[in-house]
Amino acid sequence: MEMKDFSGLIASRLDCPAFEPRDVAQDDVVALLRAALLAPSPSGGRAVHLVAVDDRALLSALSGCLDAGCGWLAGIPLAVAVCGDPLAGDAWVEDCAVAAACLQLQAADLGLCSRWLQVRERLVADGVPADECVRVALGLPLQLQVLAIIAVGHGSDGARACGGEEDWERVHINGF
Numbered sequence: 001m002e003m004k005d006f007s008g009l010i011a012s013r014l015d016c017p018a019f020e021p022r023d024v025a026q027d028d029v030v031a032l033l034r035a036a037l038l039a040p041s042p043s044g045g046r047a048v049h050l051v052a053v054d055d056r057a058l059l060s061a062l063s064g065c066l067d068a069g070c071g072w073l074a075g076i077p078l079a080v081a082v083c084g085d086p087l088a089g090d091a092w093v094e095d096c097a098v099a100a101a102c103l104q105l106q107a108a109d110l111g112l113c114s115r116w117l118q119v120r121e122r123l124v125a126d127g128v129p130a131d132e133c134v135r136v137a138l139g140l141p142l143q144l145q146v147l148a149i150i151a152v153g154h155g156s157d158g159a160r161a162c163g164g165e166e167d168w169e170r171v172h173i174n175g176f
Contacts, residue, residue: 035106043089065133
């Protein structure tokens with residue numbers, strides 16, 4: 001098993017303001033989902049559910065479930081809704097966050113771009129909770145909560161590395 005330099009992978013992860021319309025290869029989709037499913041978890045990952053979406057009509061519906069600045073979601077090749085089941089574990093938010101991060105790191109390792117779109121605790125323009133809108137669009141069971149949507153694809157011009165200057169003033173040793 002070969003692994004790239006993790007520090008380099010973190011620093012080179014790409015955030016894309018726009019994606020090429022080119023599809024993500026099926027082998028890459030499997031690798032992305034596998035990375036999320038294998039994420040570290042205090043509950044063994046049983047609280048995490050993933051919904052991969054490559055259907056253009058569903059992507060368009062999802063773009064209306066977030067704030068006005070997310071219309072671009074309709075044109076991406078792949079979105080993964082990262083959902084949690086609070087009945088399966090009280091750490092579902094943490095489980096989902098780690099799964100989403102692992103998915104994004106796998107995307108970087110595959111040379112793909114990704115963007116995290118927050119759904120939990122967000123509202124659609126008409127005041128409806130964004131997770132309810134996503135739940136209806138994807139036909140999710142009532143107990144599932146949507147943490148985020150991770151957009152994945154091939155970056156177009158303007159993709160930029162997420163790595164930057166570390167703010168070491170936020171690091172504290174043996175107390176604040």
